[in-house]
Amino acid sequence: QVQLVESGGGLVQPGGSLRLSCAASGFTFDYYTIGWFRQAPGKEREGVSCIGSSEGSRYYADSVEGRFTISRDIANNTVYLQMDSLKPEDTAVYYCAANWVGEGRYCGSHSLIMPYTYWGQGTQVTVSS
Numbered sequence: 001q002v003q004l005v006e007s008g009g010g011l012v013q014p015g016g017s018l019r020l021s022c023a024a025s026g027f028t029f030d031y032y033t034i035g036w037f038r039q040a041p042g043k044e045r046e047g048v049s050c051i052g053s054s055e056g057s058r059y060y061a062d063s064v065e066g067r068f069t070i071s072r073d074i075a076n077n078t079v080y081l082q083m084d085s086l087k088p089e090d091t092a093v094y095y096c097a098a099n100w101v102g103e104g105r106y107c108g109s110h111s112l113i114m115p116y117t118y119w120g121q122g123t124q125v126t127v128s129s
Contacts, residue, residue: 002026002118004096009123012086016127020081022096022120029053029072033101033111034079036070038092038125047112048094049081057106064090086127093122 008020022034035050049060049070058070069082079096097116 002098004098004118004120006094006096006120006123009094009125011126011128013129014087014127016086017082017084018086018125020083020094020096020123020125022079022081024077024079024098027098027100028077029074029079031100031102032098033105033107034072035097035099035107035112035116036079036081037095037097037112038090039095040092043092045095046092050107050111051079052107052111053101053103053105057108059107059109059111061112083125086125088127091125091127093124095122096120 003025005023012018031053033052036048037045038048039045047061048064051058051070051072067085072079098118099116
């Protein structure tokens with residue numbers, strides 16, 4: 001059974017940092033693109049970042065470029081989102097998602113637009129003083 005479980009959210013002050021984790025089971029990263037998304041109350045879901053089935057493929061939305069870093073631990077089947085210099089507008093529920101794309105595929109802006117098959121339950125991130 002494919003399953004994604006997010007963790008690591010919480011309350012931080014502006015300028016602070018958090019690291020989100022997405023623990024995956026039921027599949028391996030060789031054939032999947034993993035995306036991070038967020039949704040604030042009353043707002044549309046926003047694509048944040050993705051990492052492709054190609055090891056060196058990473059992409060960031062303009063709103064988080066230079067502040068967030070996506071990475072993965074293949075042995076432990078976990079994807080991370082390191083969030084630094086957090087702003088109040090980063091407040092949202094953060095979700096990870098997975099799509100089967102085949103081996104050696106790259107992610108980009110298109111990867112944050114496409115529908116994803118598998119989703120985690122989300123973790124709340126609140127940035128406030």
